[in-house]
Amino acid sequence: MFDPTDLFRLEGELPELTDPVLLYHFEGFVDAGAAGRLALGHLLAELEHRVVATFDVDRLLDYRSRRPVMTFDSDHWTDYDTPELAVHLAYDLTGTPFLVMTGPEPDREWELFTEAVEVLVAKLGVSTLVTVHGIPMGVPHTRPLGHTAHGSKPELAGGSPSPFGKVRVPGSAAALIEYRLGAKGHDTLGFALHVPHYLAQAEYPQAALAALEAITRATGLVFPLDALGEAAERTTGEIEEQISASAELSGAIRGLEQQYDAFQTGAERESLLAEDTPMPTGEELAAQFEAFLAERDDRDS
Template sequence: MRAEELMDVYAGARRRVAGKGLPVVTLLDGVFDAGGAVAAMRSSLIDGLASTPLAEFDADLLVDHRATRPRITFHDGSFSSYTAPRLAVDVLTDDLGNQALLFSGAEPVLGWERIAAAFGELLDDVGAGSISVVHSVPLPVPHTRPISIRRHGDDSGESIGPFEIPASFSHLVETRLTEAGRDVSGMTIQVPHYIADSEYPPAAVAGLEAIAADAGLAVPTEELRQAGREVDAHIAAQIEDNPDAERLVAGLELRYDVDAPQLAQRSTLVAEGEQVPDGDELGAAAERYLRSVDEAEGQQPKDQEK
């Protein structure tokens, strides 16, 4: 089954990018989008750079609308401005004229293998270059340290797994492209687990910086950086005078500094000789902290949380 049978490919855009070996960025919804990083990165790229459609899948048939719940506006007694889900490949162009392909949008509910194959066929058709596939997951890391991004298949020598996780369409795309011998770089953005259900702009900034390095794009990030500073200030205010939260973060900082000395210096929040809380204590502290945050947020309007 050819790519054109599953998606509309725009001939004019295809002619303009064919043979250029453009880098490819893949930002797809899935099981996790910790910190809203993938969604924020996608918005920044499409809104901040010039964007031209190259190919579009029929999202109306392929996407589970009940799971993704598209947005619609209600104003003065009427509905309008329905935002339909989208699964597409776009050509991005930055202010310097650098270009890349972006495969992004809602996760399809059907035809994963066929769509992944059609996407690979499209990349072959236009002679695309290296591919970056980005995910974000919640992990026990502190928000007070630089966001870490783990490259899949790196040569660090560290053995992880094997273990099974719920698969996303994005995982399958990365797997099939790698199996086909393409130059694929999978990246997992590690987001602090205790704020993974909220928007965390620093995670998106870290991902965009990695994309900029891989794809050679000049990516706008200042708006996200400012939002990140505001979020960090909000988190700091919530943690202040909360011993459970301070103990949680201090323990995560110490473990981060031991596990990743190249990314951060040793934490000074745990005094020398002080006993570091074990995993059970950290888990209990996390539960108490998150419960206290939920209770506090329940007492204030949502627009005051940001």
């Protein structure tokens, strides 16, 4: 029998916490618009925090499938980006402590990793676990950004309508944590942000902003959102500039708007993920955004 406590190491003394919320997101699974990565990365960049536990990435990761970056300078190696999967203790704007678990999604030992997370949840007295990520949807960026809430109890999801029925999808470590710990009586909750499919490969701060707002409504945690809001406004302006320069792209967005509005009013019963609708595919729209994304990358560099 393997011991789940072998998978992690506590960093310093455990803090004394009262029912903290644990937010988590792992890189490697579907995350359209980088919604989850941007959301939790923003919190760690803006809020005071420290690492309270780290996981043994040597056991959990397949380095050959996701090779860490090393830096070579002239005739020698100067740096190695060591992967880290860690739990951070942070404080929101009201001083309320909460936890953030981020890093690469484990490639192996999912069940033992989930047990290790459960041990940490017990040690830290976690009340609720919340995960966020983005999924590509056939929606236009000009309409309100929606999300699908899911959780271990119906009341945790808030009763919001979902565009999905019963579906079978590839699993993830984040979903397994929600499923396993929820089955053992823990409150587990997740938000899947509906990101326009033609922006799924780009960083879309609007999705991260919507994710953090959803977390606030569910948990009461208060986050600094000004910088993220400004990034969202800049991105919207750049997208509109690109669209206005292309009649073809403008027409495609109008078509998506008509489809979305019809779906919202019930005139169409097809899912926004339907493949038989005469709308441009994600690949077709994304191709028209290549120049736009390249220009953004050049400016960021």
